[in-house]
Amino acid sequence: MxxxxxxxxxxxxxxxxxxxxxxxxxxxxxxxxxxxxxxxxxxxxxxxxxxxxxxxDGTIQGFSIRSGRPPGATQIQAYVEIFCSGSCSTTTLRETLEAIPEIRRAGTVSGDADAIALVVAPTIAQLESAIERIREAPDVDRTVSSIVLTDLFDR
Missing domain, CATH: 1.10.10.10 (Winged helix-like DNA-binding domain superfamily/Winged helix DNA-binding domain)
Structure with a gap:
């Protein structure tokens, strides 16, 4: 054999x-x-x-597209730092953030904040509404937002 x-x-x-x-x-x-x-x-x-x-074998884990903005279209982007009170379950936080369609990307981070999210909306009012929904989450204590002024590049 x-x-x-x-x-x-x-x-x-x-x-x-x-x-x-x-x-x-x-x-x-x-x-x-x-x-x-x-x-x-x-x-x-x-x-x-x-x-x-x-x-x-998982070396390539998928193919994706990124859609650009049509000429003249505006989109407001903000990075929102999320600070949780007490011990915040990653699963619960993920479920909460996934339910907010304006959030394009989110992850837990090291440092003072517990998580960060990229929020994209067509107007300031819609951006503010999305941030309010983040703040209303049960374990979220506060947020700190930074609005993107200029996209330098996106890979």
């Missing part, structure tokens, strides 16, 4: 070509595999197989 070598997860075998493919996909998630193949020296089907393996 032949002994089999232990299977090494593909994520541990990512090579320079895989890294380059992922770099190109970060720049353009809709890039055609043929075009990617030209840039890395592989056929489209070889790129497809590599991307499929990277997805299957």
């Amino acid at each position: 032949r002994s089999r070598a232990p299977r090494v997860p593909y994520a541990l075998r990512v090579d320079a070509i895989d890294e380059r493919i992922m770099e190109l996909l970060r720049a353009d998630g809709r890039a055609a595999y043929g075009r990617l193949g030209e840039q890395v020296g592989l056929s489209a089907s070889a790129v497809n197989r590599r991307v499929d393996r990277l997805v299957a």
